[in-house]
Amino acid sequence: MTNLIVALPKPEDAKGIKNVLVRGGFRVTGVCTTGAQVISQVDGLGDGIVICGYKLADMVYSQLRECLPPGFEMLLLASDRLLKECGGEGIVCLSMPLKVNDLISTVGMMEEGIVRRRRKARSAPKARSAEETALLREAKEILMARNHLTEDEAHKYLQKCSMDSGTNLVETAAMVLAMMKA
Template structure:
C-alpha cells in the first residue's frame, strides 16, 4: 500500500481531504499543516505521495517538492489562478473546484505509476562488485581447466547449478571453488 501525506495550511482542509481519501481506501500516513511537517513525514516514510496545497506558513509547494526524498511524488491541489503553469516537472496538478472522484482517480493513477516504478526497479539485476565478478571468473577458469569446458559452457554450468540449488551465482561459484579445491 502506498503512503499518502496530506498537507494543507488550513487544518480543516487537510482533514476534509484525508476523510475523502480514507473513505476511498487510501492509507493516509500523516496530516500536516506546514511544509516542515510534510518534509519530516516524507523523510520517515521514504516513498509515497504528498497531496498538498500551494502555500504553507513556512514555504510554498516548489520548496516542499525540492525537499522531498526521491521516492515521493506530489499531487498539487490549487486554483488555476494560483497555478499559472509554474509546477515543476513531476508534480501532478488538480484545479479547483475539486471533485472527490477526480481526486480519487488521479491518486489511483499516481499509485499505479509508483507501483510500476517499484516493480521495474526490483526487476533490474543487482550490479555485482568486482570481487564477486572475480570469484565467478575464477570458478569458470577452474571448471575450464579441470573439466575441459569452454568459457561459455562453464558459465552455463554455474548458472544451471545456481538455478537448481536456488542460490545466486556468487554463492554457487564459492561452492564450486570449495569443492574442487579440497
C-alpha cells in the same frame, strides 16, 4: 499501502481532504500545515504522495518538492490561474475547486504508478559485489583451464549447476572452487 500526506495551510481544509480520501479507501499517513511538518513526516518513509496547496505557511510547493525524497510524488491543488505557472518533475496538478471523483481517481492513478515502480525495483536483478564477481571469475578460470572450456561455456556450466542444485550462481561458484581446490 502508499503513504499519503495532506499539506494545506488551513487545518480544516487538510482534514476535509483527508476525510474524502479515507472515504475513498485510502490511508492517510499525516496531515500537515507547514512544509517543515511534511519534511519531518516523510523522513524515513520510502515513497508516497504529498497532496499540497500552492503555498504553505513556510514555503511554496516548489521548495517543498525540492526537499522531498526521490520516491515521493506531489499532487498540487491550486486555482487554474496558478496552475498555468506550475509543474515540474514528479508534480501532478488538480485545479480548484476540487471534484471528489477527480481527487480520488488522480490519487488512485498516482498510487498505481508507485506500486508499479516498487514491483519493478523488486524484480530488478541485484548487482553483485566485487567479491562475488571475483569469485565467479575465479571459478570460470579454473573450469576453463582444467576442462578446456571457453568463458561462455564455463559460465553456462555454472548456470546449469546452479539451476540443478537450486542455489544461486555465486554459491555454485564457491562450491566449484571448493571441489576443484580440494
